[in-house]
Amino acid sequence: MEFPFDINQLFSERVSVLDHTLVAGRKSAGRPDLQAHIATVIDELGRASAKAQQLTAPITSASKLQSQKHQLYLLKDGESNGGRGAVMGFLKVGYKKLFLLDQQGAHVEAEPLCVLDFYIAENLQRHGYGLELFDFMLQHKNLEPVLMAYDRPSPKFLSFLAKHYCLKQSIPQVNNFVVFDGFFLNRSVGQLRKVPLKKPDGEIKPYSLMEREVVRQEQRTLPWPFAPPHSPLRSVSSQYSQSLSVGSSPSRAPRAALASAPGGSRDQSPQSPHLDRCRARRTR
Numbered sequence: 001m002e003f004p005f006d007i008n009q010l011f012s013e014r015v016s017v018l019d020h021t022l023v024a025g026r027k028s029a030g031r032p033d034l035q036a037h038i039a040t041v042i043d044e045l046g047r048a049s050a051k052a053q054q055l056t057a058p059i060t061s062a063s064k065l066q067s068q069k070h071q072l073y074l075l076k077d078g079e080s081n082g083g084r085g086a087v088m089g090f091l092k093v094g095y096k097k098l099f100l101l102d103q104q105g106a107h108v109e110a111e112p113l114c115v116l117d118f119y120i121a122e123n124l125q126r127h128g129y130g131l132e133l134f135d136f137m138l139q140h141k142n143l144e145p146v147l148m149a150y151d152r153p154s155p156k157f158l159s160f161l162a163k164h165y166c167l168k169q170s171i172p173q174v175n176n177f178v179v180f181d182g183f184f185l186n187r188s189v190g191q192l193r194k195v196p197l198k199k200p201d202g203e204i205k206p207y208s209l210m211e212r213e214v215v216r217q218e219q220r221t222l223p224w225p226f227a228p229p230h231s232p233l234r235s236v237s238s239q240y241s242q243s244l245s246v247g248s249s250p251s252r253a254p255r256a257a258l259a260s261a262p263g264g265s266r267d268q269s270p271q272s273p274h275l276d277r278c279r280a281r282r283t284r
């Protein structure tokens with residue numbers, strides 16, 4: 001993704017970490033002109049990501065980043081565009097307080113780091129750049145991918161997680177977030193809080209009140225609360241069906257549309273040889 005200004009002047013590192021300040025290194029601090037360019041880059045990336053995921057509106061923009069406690073990892077290619085550099089993609093993460101269901105179906109309150117948006121430029125996908133960016137973030141956060149939650153992962157992203165990190169079995173939730181087997185293990189008791197089923201002031205709602213049309217449709221097709229442990233619905237394919245949201249992102253495309261998205265029909269089955277190439281779980 002090229003811009004009519006010097007990307008290398010804005011972002012000195014191959015991967016830059018941006019937050020609400022929109023400052024990428026010392027150069028852009030106190031330089032409103034450079035920060036305006038950074039905002040242009042983020043807005044453009046957010047639009048491209050939304051288009052790729054068939055979202056109704058971008059989840060990522062400069063103004064959103066300024067108002068939220070999220071972090072955005074931006075990957076550049078410093079050599080291209082006549083040495084001015086080009087942006088290859090981004091990954092946005094942030095902590096979210098979630099009500100989740102554990103393997104036993106008990107409500108648990110947790111505040112994991114969540115993947116909120118992830119995009120690699122169309123012509124650069126499937127070249128390992130997504131992995132480079134994701135690995136950078138994991139190292140930066142000193143975290144295992146199984147301990148993270150994923151906000152409505154797209155089929156491509158689910159395939160990515162299965163291939164690179166062996167994340168295949170999800171624990172069914174009643175919100176938009178996907179967590180995988182192992183999420184509830186190896187956490188200190190302080191990180192997870194069992195939530196009582198009833199509160200004095202009424203029943204607990206494990207999801208936001210922001211219901212989405214797509215969700216209602218899917219609720220009709222999914223057995224509730226979720227499929228039995230050995231049902232095929234607990235396999236990777238079931239992860240393509242999403243449900244209610246805590247409310248951070250606008251509707252991603254309905255399941256049918258996702259399945260027919262470009263590239264979406266390839267390598268999606270749990271039997272895919274690509275999934276079998278899944279690397280051993282990474283340890284840092």
Ligand SMILES: CC(=O)SCCNC(=O)CCNC(=O)[C@H](O)C(C)(C)COP(=O)(O)OP(=O)(O)OC[C@H]1O[C@@H](n2cnc3c(N)ncnc32)[C@H](O)[C@@H]1OP(=O)(O)O
Pocket residue numbers: 049052053115116117118119120121124125126127128129130131132150151152153154155156157159160161163262263264266267274
């Ligand atoms: C919570 C969220 O953010 S969900 C939104 C995720 N983003 C999107 O869906 C936007 C469009 N897709 C993309 O931008 C990218 O494909 C990403 C970010 C998902 C992955 O980045 P990439 O650089 O393509 O990944 P990388 O090259 O490191 O890994 C490739 C693997 O990712 C998955 N993948 C990438 N593209 C595709 C595709 N078109 N179809 C199916 N799987 C894909 C596959 O597992 C692939 O392995 P394979 O080629 O052996 O099948």
